[in-house]
Amino acid sequence: MGNDTMYQPDSAKFNHGGHEVLDMHETLSTIVGGLNQCVIFRDQIQDVELRDILDRQYKFSLDEYNILVESFKTGRDPSHPTGSYKMQENNQFTFGLKAGQPTKPITQASEINDEIISGYLLAAHKQMATTKLATALETTNPVVRRVLADSIPNCIEMAYEISLYQNKKGYYQVPQLSPQDMAIMTNCFGEATSISPSKFN
Template sequence: MFTQPSESQGNQQPISMNHGAHEVMDVHEVLSACIGALNQCVLMRNQIQDPELLGILDRQYAFMLDEYNITAEAYKTGHDPKHPTKTYNMQMGNDVKYGLSAGEPKKPIQSPNEVDDEIIAGALLSMHKTSAVGKTQAALESTNPVVRRVLQDSVPNSVEMAYEISLYLNKRGMYQVPQLAQPDMNIMLNAYGQAGKAKNMPN
């Protein structure tokens, strides 16, 4: 239900109405995508076989649910939510296995019976990547300072959750990370030098 802004002096508006149109629409998309992600977690949970993946999903679901609630609260009221954005911390090391090995070509499944842990983890990874992009876009468009801060503080959490899932998949050979040949890698890594201050810029 939408309410009309109250009469006020000058250009002042009630803080709950302190939103630009782009902000309102972009945050609407973020919250809708968040609901979709949470719903997918509920739908996928009982199909998970690996206890480690189940633990990751449960931790991420609880975190995303709380983050959804505070974002929705800030969006609706324009005020600080009941607590600041928390920080998601994954519970695994960040060792990555590099290199490629040949395998069966990837393709869409043809039956729900084909859903396995790799497909579920891949869906989670896609959700977090999409979330990071959507939150960033919405934060860039937000004029309400509270909403902007909640969104920008939550972007690293989406990145961290995506990283956790990618490491889970990588550890099992399901998310391969190619590398350049050493000479090409050296060329790329040494392609940039340190910059000095331009002569017309102040100290």
């Protein structure tokens, strides 16, 4: 049999497991794809408010990308910590559905509009959050894991900001249950009572 001594990397930049490296490549590729979409669609946006959201989110996401690349390459703390994205939309959703034309695929690029672009942005943030979470769960390097974990709430916040914008514009409708069903569903669970620690000994 071979040597029983496990290989220990002598440099922090090689302190990564195989699953981590492969998943990080997937994550960074997903982030690059989302950033590229921002560049491609920016000049096609008609609404100044949506362009402002895109610009703020792009700038923040680009910095997060650089932090993640730096920590992945070095295995050490990046030059500055992950920030916390602060959206500017209020958190007031309009609930309910209104009948409208069914959504269907476009047939030519000239049909691209703010509704479609904001939908791309929302999908990109959801994909990035999902990919970062899956990668963080496979990450052995403590710095990279922390950078990934710290960035996930920012994806959630940016997705929330886009969904609020879409809801305000009527692009994103939010159905609700009836008041009776809502009351039943929100009261299906109760708080647990404390159990003495000795019960687990």
